[in-house]
Amino acid sequence: MKRLIQTLKNIFSIEELRGRILNTLLLISVYRLGSYIVLPGVDASKLNVNPQGLLGLLDTFLGGAFSKASIFALGIMPYISASIAIQLLTMALPYFQKMQKEGESGRKKLNQITRVLTIFVTVAQAVSYLSTTIPADSLLVSRAAFTVSSVLILTAGTIFCMWLGERITDKGIGNGTSMLIMIGIVSRFPGAIYGEAMSRGSGQALIFVLEIVALFLVVMFAVALTQAVRRIPIQYAKQIVGNKSTGGQRQYLPLKLNTSGVMPIIFAQALMFLPSLVAGLFAEKSDAAQSVVATFNDYTTWPYNLLFGTLIIVFTFFYTAIAINPQQISEDMKRGGGFIPGVKPGLSTSDFIATVLDRITLPGGLLLAIVAILPAIASMTGMTGTFAQFFGGTSLLILVGVVLDTLQQVESYLLMKRYEGLMKSGRVKGRNETVAA
Numbered sequence: 001m002k003r004l005i006q007t008l009k010n011i012f013s014i015e016e017l018r019g020r021i022l023n024t025l026l027l028i029s030v031y032r033l034g035s036y037i038v039l040p041g042v043d044a045s046k047l048n049v050n051p052q053g054l055l056g057l058l059d060t061f062l063g064g065a066f067s068k069a070s071i072f073a074l075g076i077m078p079y080i081s082a083s084i085a086i087q088l089l090t091m092a093l094p095y096f097q098k099m100q101k102e103g104e105s106g107r108k109k110l111n112q113i114t115r116v117l118t119i120f121v122t123v124a125q126a127v128s129y130l131s132t133t134i135p136a137d138s139l140l141v142s143r144a145a146f147t148v149s150s151v152l153i154l155t156a157g158t159i160f161c162m163w164l165g166e167r168i169t170d171k172g173i174g175n176g177t178s179m180l181i182m183i184g185i186v187s188r189f190p191g192a193i194y195g196e197a198m199s200r201g202s203g204q205a206l207i208f209v210l211e212i213v214a215l216f217l218v219v220m221f222a223v224a225l226t227q228a229v230r231r232i233p234i235q236y237a238k239q240i241v242g243n244k245s246t247g248g249q250r251q252y253l254p255l256k257l258n259t260s261g262v263m264p265i266i267f268a269q270a271l272m273f274l275p276s277l278v279a280g281l282f283a284e285k286s287d288a289a290q291s292v293v294a295t296f297n298d299y300t301t302w303p304y305n306l307l308f309g310t311l312i313i314v315f316t317f318f319y320t321a322i323a324i325n326p327q328q329i330s331e332d333m334k335r336g337g338g339f340i341p342g343v344k345p346g347l348s349t350s351d352f353i354a355t356v357l358d359r360i361t362l363p364g365g366l367l368l369a370i371v372a373i374l375p376a377i378a379s380m381t382g383m384t385g386t387f388a389q390f391f392g393g394t395s396l397l398i399l400v401g402v403v404l405d406t407l408q409q410v411e412s413y414l415l416m417k418r419y420e421g422l423m424k425s426g427r428v429k430g431r432n433e434t435v436a437a
Helices: 002-013 015-034 053-061 077-092 094-100 104-133 143-171 176-186 189-200 202-226 263-271 274-280 287-296 302-323 326-335 347-380 385-391 393-416
Strands: 240-243 249-252
Touching: 002 015, 002 393, 015 143, 015 176, 015 393, 053 176, 053 393, 077 094, 077 104, 077 143, 077 176, 077 302, 094 104, 104 143, 143 176, 176 393, 189 202, 189 385, 202 347, 202 385, 202 393, 263 302, 263 347, 263 393, 274 287, 287 302, 302 347, 326 347, 347 385, 347 393, 385 393
Parallel strands: none
Antiparallel strands: 240 249
C-alpha cells in the first residue's frame, strides 16, 4: 500500500502527466453525461428496449446509451466500422496501399476518408436504429419529424464522440477511441456486481465470493493472452534473427500469439444471427427450423458455442493472413541484412515465417474461442446475464487491452522522469509493444 501511495504521488508530481489525466477525466465525464440525454421527442418512461445478441454487445460498448435512446446512442461505433472498412481496403486495394505508403500526408488522406465514410455509416445506422428500436407509442411527435431530427442529432453525436476520442488521444492519456469503449463497458460493472449480489442473497454469499475470485482468475488469463508477445512456447517461434549490419545483435521474430486481437470475436459475433435469420424464413412450415431458431437465439446452447468458436478460429486465420505478410517481412529482413540461422533468404525465409505463423495462430485462435464462450459457461452456472458478460468475450479483452496500454503510457512518463515504474517485475507491456531479445 505504501508503494502504491508513493507511485500515485509520483504520477501527480509530473505536471504534464497530471494535466493529461485531468483532461481525460473531464472528457470522459462529458461523454458519460451525453449518454443520459434522451433524443428529443421520446418519452423515456415508455421505452422498453432490451437489445440481445450483437445489439446487446453494442449496448455494452456504449454503456447503455443504445437502450436509453440517447443522443450518443450510436456512440463511436460507426467510426470504428468505417476505420475497419478502410483498414481492409488498405490491405486489398493498391490505391489505398499507395496512400498508406505516402507517410504523414497519406495518413491524413486516409483519416479524412474515414471521417467522411463515418458520416454515411452513421446516417445508415441511425435510420435503421430509429425504425427498429424506438416504438411508436414512446414518440411525442410524428414519426417523420422524429426520424429527420434524430438522424441529424445521432450523426452529430457520433461526430462529437469522434472528436472527444481525438482530444483524449492528443491531450489526455491512452487511445481516445478505445478509452470511450472501455468506459462504456466499465460503467455497467457496478450495476452488474450489485445485481449479482442481490440475486444470490445472504444465503449464497460464499457462492458470490467464489464468483468474484473466478472473475479475477479469468481477468488474469486475459492479461496473459494480451501480453503473449514473442514469448511463445513453440520451438520454431524461438528461432532468432541475426543481423550482420548490427554486428550479430539478435532479435526474436516479430510475431504474436494473438495477432488479430478482438477482431475475430467481433466478426464471428456479427455472423451469429444468420442461422436463426435463415431458419426463421421456414419456421412456420418446419419444426426443425423452429428448433434451429430457438437454439441459435440462446447463446448458452452447445451448437451456438460450437459454431461461434469455429468461426472465431477461422477469422483468426483470416485476419492474421491479411494483417501479416510473410513475404514482406522476408524482404525487409533481406534489405536490412537480416537472416534466420539455417534458412535461406528469400522464398525459404518467407515459407518459414508462414509456417511459424500458422503454428502460433491455431493456439491463439483456440484461446480466443475459449475466452469468447466463457460468458455462456458463466451464465449456465446461474449468474445473471449482465455479470456473466464480464467473464470473457470482446468486452473483457478490450477492457484488459486498454488498461494495459494506458498503464504502459503512464509508466513511460515515470521512467522518463526517473521514477520507479509501476511494476517491480518488469515494464508493463501493452498490446502493441514488442519484446527485446
